[in-house]
Amino acid sequence: MEDDPQDAFIVRELLEDGDLSVRLEWARSLDEARHLLAQQRVQCVLLDLGLPDARGLSALAAMREASGDAAVVVLTGLAEEQAGLAAVTAGAQDYLVKGRVEGEWLGRTLRYAMQRKQAEQAAVALHAERLRAEENARLERGLLPTPLLQQMPIQVATRYRASRVSGTLGGDFFDVVEDDDKVVHAMIGDVCGHGPDEAALGVCLRIAWRTLVLSGVTGTALLRQLERVLRAERGGDEIFVTMSTLALESDQRTVRVWRAGHPGLLVHSGSSVTWAEPGIGPALGLPLESEWEPTELELPAGGGLTLFTDGLFERRLPGDGMRLLGEEGLLAVARRHAHLNGEEFVDALISGTEQATAPDASADDVAVVHLRWKEEQ
Known part of the structure; x- marks a missing residue:
């Protein structure tokens, strides 16, 4: 010039x-x-x-x-x-x-x-990548905590896969704690949307869940309090959260499940896996009358459960831009790997769904929590 x-x-x-x-x-x-x-x-x-x-x-x-x-x-x-x-x-x-x-x-x-x-x-670009890695690390500490267990003989395996869109953790979150009565409580949730605001909201709800559970608040009362927190902390009225929260009783057989708009779960019995759809209420934050009733499940000796967010099965099948893997497809993958336990099962479940579906840059975050009682020796 x-x-x-x-x-x-x-x-x-x-x-x-x-x-x-x-x-x-x-x-x-x-x-x-x-x-x-x-x-x-x-x-x-x-x-x-x-x-x-x-x-x-x-x-x-x-x-x-x-x-x-x-x-x-x-x-x-x-x-x-x-x-x-x-x-x-x-x-x-x-x-x-x-x-x-x-x-x-x-x-x-x-x-x-x-x-x-x-x-x-x-x-x-290197500095931005470093900042993103640091942000992911901070969010991971809040969204993906270490299970807080004491005496109960339960195996816990968890995984989180961030969306390919940004590589940054989104709004999926989970937690597992054992209370003083030897009841193991577990939760998994999904904030609609993806980004730092959703991740921050997920951290808030996850910490509130752990605090309430350790204070003795569970089940329907717990979900009501979490909805109050959500309405106070969310950025807009359109934000909602799906969640499943459950209590595994100390008899190692009885499980009580409360679902707020969240997908079903996998039930493990020996080397077999079935799909369970406990009673369901509305997602947290929706303008609906909120009632969440518990569903009681009975586990066999050494039985277990796998909780997950919808990013695990809402993946497109190869060669067809409209069809998704869906719940039946996920169950088929789970049954192929039902002989595995703990960490191996979770890894095989995630890799199996990825192999069965087409690469998708818009795929959602995936969170998985696997719980299984240790069989008596």
Whole structure:
């Protein structure tokens, strides 16, 4: 960008004499440059700080905003070398002083400026990735806690797979605790939507669930209190949460389940798996009369349960953009791996659903909680 035709001509001649192959476009003003940049992608901008419609560092700021990924090299006069240094401090990749530039030097300066710009972008991307990893770690500590168990002989295996959309944890959450009466309580939930706000809400509800359970609040009363927390903390009235919460009694056979709009669960008996659909009430946060009645299940000796969010089975089948794996497909996968236990079963269940379905960049988060009583020796 240069408003002086003579200086523009000199730059063109210098570039033609050098060894750098370029396609040069001349803009006489900032407004004309913006028009050119909107029509084509450029790798480097030569910017005169004394344009008719922009001067000094304000011209540099406007050009950096307009040029996107392009490197910016500032052109200054003989008496303005300090302005060039200031421009580099303000974000330009380099500066050149008019009248002191040779063709080879100009080409080398532009080449190095583009390389520096690429290095800067790589550093920014690396920093963003590091921040995302740190954010994931903080969210993971809140969403995916260590089970709080004391004496009961129960195996717990949990997994979380973040959506491929961003790689950032979303609104799926779970928890497992044992109370002073040797009852093991477990929960899994899913905040509608995906992103940091949903994840933060999931953390809030997960901590509230653990606090209420350890305070002796369970079942329907527990869900009512969680709905109160949800209505107070959510960002909008359209946000709702599906959840299953259950209590495994100390007799190691009886399980009481309360469902708030959440999918069913898998019941394990020996090396067989069945699908269970306990009684269900509305999801938390919906404008409906909320009643959640318990359903009692009976487990065999050494039996178990697997809870999950809908991202595990709402996956598209290959070759058909409309059909999903669904509950029957998930059950078929589970039965193929029913002989496995604990961590091995959970890993096989997730990998089996992924292998049975098409790669899907829009696939939802997946959370799985597997609980199984240890058989007496």
